[in-house]
Amino acid sequence: MEIFNHNANVNFLGMRKISVGIAILLMAVSFGLIAIKGLNYGLDFTGGVSLVVDYENPVTTAEVQEALEKGGIEHSLVASLGGTREVSVRFQPTAVMKDEAGKINLDKVSAVTTGVLKASRPDVSIKSRDYVSSTVGDELRSDGIMAALVVMLGIGLYLGIRFEWRFAVAAIVTELHDALITVGVFALVQREFDLTVLASVLAVIGYSINDKVVVFDRVRELFRLARKAEPEEILNRSINNTLSRTIITALFTAITMAALYFFGGPVVHGFAITMLIGILVGTLSSIFVASPILLWLGVSKQDLMPKTKENPELARRP
Amino acid sequence: MSDFPRWKYALVAIVLVLGIVYALPNVFLPVPAVQITANRNGTVDQALEQKVSDALKKANVASTGIEIKGDHLLASFANADVQKSAADAIKASLGDDYTVAFNLKSTVPNWLSAIGAKSMPLGLDLQGGVHFLMQVDQNDVIDKQETRYADDIRSLLREKNIRYESVTRASQRGQGVLVVLKSNEDRVAAATFIGTEYPDLSVQDGNATGDRYPLNATVRPDKLRELSLNTIRQNLGTLRNRINALGVSEPIIQQQGDSRIVVELAGVQDTAEAKKLIGATATLEYRAGYGTPQQAIEAQRSGIVPPDARLYKGREGQPYLLSKNIIVTGDQLVDASSTFDQQSGSPAVSVTLNSAGAKKMLDFTTGNVGKPMGVVYVERVVETKIVDGKEVRTPKITEEVINYATINGVFGKNFQTTGLRSPKEASELALLLKGGSLAAPIDIVEERVIGPSLGQDNIEKGLHAVMIGLALVLLAAALYYKLFGLVADVALFFNLVILVAVMSAVGVTLTMPGIAGIVLTLGMAIDANVLICERVREELRNGSTPLAAIRAGYDKAWATILDANVTHLIAALALTTMGSGPIKGFGITLLIGILTSMFTSVTVTHAITALIHGHRKLKTLSV
Numbered sequence: 001m002e003i004f005n006h007n008a009n010v011n012f013l014g015m016r017k018i019s020v021g022i023a024i025l026l027m028a029v030s031f032g033l034i035a036i037k038g039l040n041y042g043l044d045f046t047g048g049v050s051l052v053v054d055y056e057n058p059v060t061t062a063e064v065q066e067a068l069e070k071g072g073i074e075h076s077l078v079a080s081l082g083g084t085r086e087v088s089v090r091f092q093p094t095a096v097m098k099d100e101a102g103k104i105n106l107d108k109v110s111a112v113t114t115g116v117l118k119a120s121r122p123d124v125s126i127k128s129r130d131y132v133s134s135t136v137g138d139e140l141r142s143d144g145i146m147a148a149l150v151v152m153l154g155i156g157l158y159l160g161i162r163f164e165w166r167f168a169v170a171a172i173v174t175e176l177h178d179a180l181i182t183v184g185v186f187a188l189v190q191r192e193f194d195l196t197v198l199a200s201v202l203a204v205i206g207y208s209i210n211d212k213v214v215v216f217d218r219v220r221e222l223f224r225l226a227r228k229a230e231p232e233e234i235l236n237r238s239i240n241n242t243l244s245r246t247i248i249t250a251l252f253t254a255i256t257m258a259a260l261y262f263f264g265g266p267v268v269h270g271f272a273i274t275m276l277i278g279i280l281v282g283t284l285s286s287i288f289v290a291s292p293i294l295l296w297l298g299v300s301k302q303d304l305m306p307k308t309k310e311n312p313e314l315a316r317r318p
Numbered sequence: 319m320s321d322f323p324r325w326k327y328a329l330v331a332i333v334l335v336l337g338i339v340y341a342l343p344n345v346f347l348p349v350p351a352v353q354i355t356a357n358r359n360g361t362v363d364q365a366l367e368q369k370v371s372d373a374l375k376k377a378n379v380a381s382t383g384i385e386i387k388g389d390h391l392l393a394s395f396a397n398a399d400v401q402k403s404a405a406d407a408i409k410a411s412l413g414d415d416y417t418v419a420f421n422l423k424s425t426v427p428n429w430l431s432a433i434g435a436k437s438m439p440l441g442l443d444l445q446g447g448v449h450f451l452m453q454v455d456q457n458d459v460i461d462k463q464e465t466r467y468a469d470d471i472r473s474l475l476r477e478k479n480i481r482y483e484s485v486t487r488a489s490q491r492g493q494g495v496l497v498v499l500k501s502n503e504d505r506v507a508a509a510t511f512i513g514t515e516y517p518d519l520s521v522q523d524g525n526a527t528g529d530r531y532p533l534n535a536t537v538r539p540d541k542l543r544e545l546s547l548n549t550i551r552q553n554l555g556t557l558r559n560r561i562n563a564l565g566v567s568e569p570i571i572q573q574q575g576d577s578r579i580v581v582e583l584a585g586v587q588d589t590a591e592a593k594k595l596i597g598a599t600a601t602l603e604y605r606a607g608y609g610t611p612q613q614a615i616e617a618q619r620s621g622i623v624p625p626d627a628r629l630y631k632g633r634e635g636q637p638y639l640l641s642k643n644i645i646v647t648g649d650q651l652v653d654a655s656s657t658f659d660q661q662s663g664s665p666a667v668s669v670t671l672n673s674a675g676a677k678k679m680l681d682f683t684t685g686n687v688g689k690p691m692g693v694v695y696v697e698r699v700v701e702t703k704i705v706d707g708k709e710v711r712t713p714k715i716t717e718e719v720i721n722y723a724t725i726n727g728v729f730g731k732n733f734q735t736t737g738l739r740s741p742k743e744a745s746e747l748a749l750l751l752k753g754g755s756l757a758a759p760i761d762i763v764e765e766r767v768i769g770p771s772l773g774q775d776n777i778e779k780g781l782h783a784v785m786i787g788l789a790l791v792l793l794a795a796a797l798y799y800k801l802f803g804l805v806a807d808v809a810l811f812f813n814l815v816i817l818v819a820v821m822s823a824v825g826v827t828l829t830m831p832g833i834a835g836i837v838l839t840l841g842m843a844i845d846a847n848v849l850i851c852e853r854v855r856e857e858l859r860n861g862s863t864p865l866a867a868i869r870a871g872y873d874k875a876w877a878t879i880l881d882a883n884v885t886h887l888i889a890a891l892a893l894t895t896m897g898s899g900p901i902k903g904f905g906i907t908l909l910i911g912i913l914t915s916m917f918t919s920v921t922v923t924h925a926i927t928a929l930i931h932g933h934r935k936l937k938t939l940s941v
Contacts, residue, residue, distance in 0.1 A: 003798075006856075147892045147895075147901075150892045151892040154889075155885050155889065162881060171885075195901060196831050196834070198901065200834075202892070206889030206890060210842065210882045210886045213881045213882040214882055216881075217878040217881055241856070245849055248852075249848050252794060252795070252844045253838070253842055253844075255790045255791055255841065256787035256788075256791055256841030257787075257837070257838070257841065259783050259786040259787035260787060263779060264783035264833070265779035265783075267830045272834070
């Protein structure tokens with residue numbers, strides 16, 4: 001079975017102005033969204049409030065979660081406290097729970113929450129309430145940015161040594177593109193951005209680079225083989241040659257992430273969604289963005305020929 | 319079969335067998351259990367086993383097995399609810415002589431455990447438990463340090479006969495010690511003495527007014543930093559000691575940032591119990607020895623203790639008589655480290671006292687060379703009991719002689735405690751001395767309890783996702799690449815097995831993000847096979863013979879696979895080193911997954927392919 005015609009020779013590079021234009025536009029929009037709308041940081045980053053809720057009769061965590069959502073308290077974390085009648089609930093306080101100065105008012109928090117929970121079950125009472133600190137989030141956030149930077153630096157260094165600096169630049173630029181747009185989508189739909197999502201954004205970088213390297217590898221190979229190396233033609237052939245692999249792998253990975261989304265439970269929803277977005281963006285940028293950058297950077301056959309080791313012994317001979 | 323050497327077949331076979339064996343323990347799910355550990359006065363024996371089983375019978379709780387495992391007793395139960403009521407019943411019948419804690423009992427067969435195979439420990443999100451985030455009070459460290467230097471400087475000036483007006487801590491924390499002297503000559507002399515005696519202090523003259531010549535001694539920043547790091551380390555050690563006493567399986571005690579400690583106790587549901595232990599305070603007392611060992615034994619036997627002495631027990635339960643007067647307590651201890659005695663070469667612990675402690679020690683040892691001295695470890699634990707429906711908190715103090723040795727010279731601030739059996743014991747004692755009390759107070763900033771029921775749900779969903787994801791990819795690969803796809807499927811399955819085996823052997827704690835990492839790994843592991851299959855197809859299209867196509871396919875794809883995976887590995891490595899919770903777990907899984915998938919999707923598939931196609935003359939390939 002073959003989905004793609006192996007003789008296909010789509011002129012991807014021919015549409016580079018349009019494709020890269022779209023990519024830049026998307027990056028700008030993502031950047032704008034993140035700057036203006038911001039990310040809907042989850043409890044991991046912002047902290048919030050934590051309540052211990054008692055029921056007179058047994059209750060399930062799903063039941064509590066549903067009741068909270070009905071009352072407009074979203075993204076709550078509900079966990080059972082050992083028994084069946086006591087649960088801990090953590091969430092970010094909504095606007096009604098804050099006083100005029102915008103500070104969280106614990107009395108209001110419990111009043112509102114009691115109201116919301118009583119609406120579906122009258123046998124409920126709030127046992128204790130507390131702030132969950134947010135300072136942890138700052139550290140984690142800076143850790144995340146650090147990690148992303150280290151990833152890019154490391155990958156750039158490897159590609160610089162194994163390939164050539166132009167490939168490292170193209171890879172890092174497209175990585176940034178993929179990560180930025182993935183995060184941009186989160187800013188757009190205001191989905192909760194928590195620690196697992198951050199992990200998956202970093203995983204998207206990993207996936208995306210994997211995808212690009214396969215194309216780059218073919219570029220190097222074809223340049224070395226070709227007698228007459230027209231960069232644009234070589235790049236086009238490389239994309240076409242690896243196209244079926246690019247898409248099949250994206251599909252296979254997407255299948256597993258879809259399975260994770262549908263069957264993995266709410267804890268990994270964020271992860272699976274992010275990966276799905278990332279796989280789509282990464283695949284498209286492998287095809288449409290990475291190679292035009294290489295072309296503009298002026299990749300050539302000479303740069304990619306295997307370096308013959310200079311022998312100092314030989315050099316010294318007359 | 320020339321394509322594929324014999325040794326590689328052997329390697330593949332060995333790795334596969336090892337993978338299966340070491341992944342196997344995960345099939346045996348652990349059962350909820352209650353662990354009973356003896357405190358000072360209790361022993362774990364047949365009688366205890368009988369007592370526990372009677373208590374359970376009386377409370378009408380069915381146990382699935384009670385057995386003695388090393389130094390503790392483990393009673394297992396059908397589910398977490400039974401486990402809870404069992405723990406209550408056992409606690410009630412055993413009293414304070416035993417620590418009763420929740421645990422999990424492994425059901426892994428002995429032959430597997432014997433070869434070191436174990437199942438993956440489950441994380442908090444999969445098993446339930448408590449999570450504490452603790453903040454170490456670094457201000458307290460500075461306070462203590464500056465107070466100590468103020469004391470030290472005061473005694474130094476007295477010792478050198480320099481007249482001073484006052485030695486106080488500066489009004490602001492971190493500004494060091496303010497010394498006010500009577501004349502400029504005194505100030506110069508004081509600055510010199512302080513500078514040579516305490517190289518960790520930097521000394522600066524202040525503005526002189528009238529006959530007040532101020533001198534400001536501040537602790538050097540690098541020293542302060544070292545101190546705060548030591549404080550954290552010391553607190554980590556203390557917590558580790560204490561949590562080990564709780565008998566929790568796989569506790570996570572780690573530093574986070576500069577001043578935080580994360581403690582995660584999987585399987586523990588009782589926060590009060592955990593908090594009690596974490597918040598307990600311990601200290602040390604140095605006391606003069608009293609009488610002869612015979613007298614101590616006699617006192618223990620008869621119960622008659624001399625009026626100015628107290629009877630203590632040692633670590634092995636041996637009796638000691640010590641004076642009622644305390645020479646120095648652990649509050650006056652500044653530092654402890656393991657070392658070797660310069661004269662005898664025997665292991666020793668070097669202890670540093672503050673000036674007040676040093677003076678007392680000097681006074682005492684001057685008159686008591688050749689006499690014994692004992693070091694008593696004192697632990698204070700607050701116990702909470704429900705009496706008439708009210709919480710009653712009672713402090714419980716346990717004392718133990720950890721060292722009893724002869725004073726071999728006069729000493730003050732720095733001295734060694736010798737008479738230790740081994741360097742290991744010395745380092746343990748040093749750790750205990752340092753770890754006995756918290757170096758700085760700890761506040762619990764965040765406390766989370768995760769119920770086991772939620773964990774069970776997570777495990778089931780995670781397993782579902784892994785299985786369905788795997789099944790779909792297996793199906794898709796087989797459909798798209800036919801026989802080569804099937805071979806890839808076998809390799810992918812083994813990849814899962816080996817991944818689980820490595821994670822188990824390394825002891826990676828499995829968390830929900832870890833499961834997500836496994837699923838992602840499976841999705842991406844197939845990439846190598848896609849690369850190979852596409853290459854083989856290309857070679858066939860270019861007119862190669864089937865065998866040549868296979869060879870070229872593997873050869874050419876390998877370079878790409880290597881580059882792609884190494885870059886991916888760099889990304890995973892960064893995730894791993896980030897070191898915070900879910901991201902780390904995910905990163906480690908990814909890291910191991912990339913390595914195992916490189917092996918299975920290239921070497922294993924090549925072995926199978928060579929086995930299938932190697933002997934035959936082929937006209938076509940099923941790819």
